[in-house]
Amino acid sequence: MKPVVELITTGSELLNGRTVNRHAQALGAHLDRLGYELIRDTTVPDDLPSIRDALKWALTRVDVVVISGGLGPTTDDVTPEAVAGLFGRSVAMDAASLESLRRRYERMGRAITPSAERQARIVEKAVALPNPVGVAPGERLEVGGKTVFILPGPPAEFLAILEQYVLPWLDAALPDRPAVRQALLMVCGLGESDIATVFDKAGFPPADVRTAYCAAPGRIEVRFATGPSAGNVEAVAAEAGRLLGGHVFSTRREDLEDVVGRLLAQQGKTLAVAESCTGGAIGARLTSVSGSSAYFRGGIIAYANDVKTAQLGIDADMIEGKGSVSPRVAARMAGAARERIRTDFGLGITGIAGPTGGTPEKPVGLVYIALADEAGVQVRQYRFGGDRERVRDWSVRMALDMLRRRLQGIRESDAFGIDSPPA
């Protein structure tokens, strides 16, 4: 038996747009921690032939299959029948589950219905896995050296039975499974292809290391995994960190607002913002972190130009002349935020988020980000690609990253000078 599992998720609501399928993510995270790998999720409707077909093929690839859904009381709940049919077995009432179901209805002062009783049925020779948070039990079925788990579809019930019965079973089934060793780098300011180029040039990583990327605007998660025969995954991550330098902002799963918040708190520094094109999104991101009141004091959302003048004291002439999207305006915004809110740092941001408002000289995606402290103001110019949401997401992360680099004492040259990341 290999440490691989497949999932079959049943439910028409997962395929007609009503519900997002979260089972694959939840099971995958648990298996990943356990040193197992989820290698496929097949999502099918509440339809007997589809479920049977998906199970038949999954069992040609793996020894353990988890099926979710189709254990409820209604006539579209047919998973036990589909599984039983594949193995030429019958479906029967599980006495203990039925008894527990009856007691449950008694406690509620209600008469049990035949429809409700259906939830106590399991596949012949299956082991019932009592449901600690719901009605229908899960089941474990052994057939010809293969194991099939059937779990209820509601996420809370799926997870409860998974944690109580399935994971311990998997843990015991393969005690000698090789540990998968993983490491993570969170990167800001580089695109996936930049990272790949840096790695390629260095002949990195070693062939026995798997690398996976997961990108959001302004943030890329790079994961390394090694099997037991490969080298130390921490050494691989350390080498990657050396190659990527100041672009790495964390070695755990967190975002820039967490890192910036921690650095500000550690250094006893405070921050204010003056936001135009982001409209408050930097403040919203910073305050999404519990405890942010220790370092984030507030700011000005200066969306209209005369708010920049009235609330931040920026000369109307300066805006009139070159427009509000300029390095000078960004610098003044950052300085004014810092002075007016009385903080150590001020972040100012102005740009053209689009899709309208661009000109040949000032195209959509042009954003100026300024960082002020007691020593002065630094301004960076960016040209982000993509739609309005993407330009704004990039803007927020690059503003936070500018402050992160300052707080970590990273010189521009250490970041090999990429000012306009791909977007």
Place this chain on the structure above:
Amino acid sequence: MKPVVELITTGSELLNGRTVNRHAQALGAHLDRLGYELIRDTTVPDDLPSIRDALKWALTRVDVVVISGGLGPTTDDVTPEAVAGLFGRSVAMDAASLESLRRRYERMGRAITPSAERQARIVEKAVALPNPVGVAPGERLEVGGKTVFILPGPPAEFLAILEQYVLPWLDAALPDRPAVRQALLMVCGLGESDIATVFDKAGFPPADVRTAYCAAPGRIEVRFATGPSAGNVEAVAAEAGRLLGGHVFSTRREDLEDVVGRLLAQQGKTLAVAESCTGGAIGARLTSVSGSSAYFRGGIIAYANDVKTAQLGIDADMIEGKGSVSPRVAARMAGAARERIRTDFGLGITGIAGPTGGTPEKPVGLVYIALADEAGVQVRQYRFGGDRERVRDWSVRMALDMLRRRLQGIRESDAFGIDSPPA
């Protein structure tokens, strides 16, 4: 050809717990509206044999397959190779896509790398589908009467190409498919079970109407669907609208910032915000709408108490005495935002987002939202459940909804007085 489609979602991050797969839900919802059915989603890792195997079997069941992911620049992006391999084709650079990619890099003032160029490769004889919001084009491939679409994995890019190329193609491919009739209501301020209770009491909806709910904090999408034999779905939606009254904020898929923005623009009114617990999130939400500069002027993020005093003129005594989470502080915030930013409306918000900072008198989730106009200030008290993110999301939507009701002239009593929605 039958109106059925299969999806193959590629991406190791979808199976190791890092990311929730939202493609099936998004594609399913679109197909459902179009009268097509998504009959399976197979999620596989970034692994050439797995992708090829999944596609091979999908093509035995349906004539149209959509594949997402694996079009990026890195070596774990292998979808074109997997598809090409199955059909004995090669993978080659698409001249137009490469040219567009080069121009993009030129605009950013950067040299293109071979790694980045990989994103312009497509399967031999495929039609490139230009990516309006990202780099890698999608592709459409016709093989032996079957059609395979390959779309980028990032959700914004997946959706953009889906809407621009795939859905119109499907619509034209099967003009005589039976119509599914659907209607939609967007509801704010009620929970799912409130809506169900209202419907149940009224004996609504008719038996041949399918009702589906999709809930986000402070917003519920209610969808009705009838088959071709059933009655008029518009009449069903109109009856639901009558039952739910002022809680319905739209009959199309949009959010409160869109509706509030349209109402403000139509009425020629302007808005400013003063945000404490939401930290800028109301401003960020309002300015996510293109054209919001017509009505949103700006605001003050008054996260620290002395910023409320210095920037909004709120008596330090008032904050000292009862604390900053009070109806009076919220009212002053709304009034000061309106006066200082010189707008028709001011929204003020102060509350305890948690998880810390709650007391028996002022528990986590307590939020005051105030709306000021020339006539005075109205304050509403809420007690939201859930974690920090949920409390803040509810706060933002209920603040926007308060303004929406004012702009639509909905009296409190019309909304049957539910001030504290379930959370």
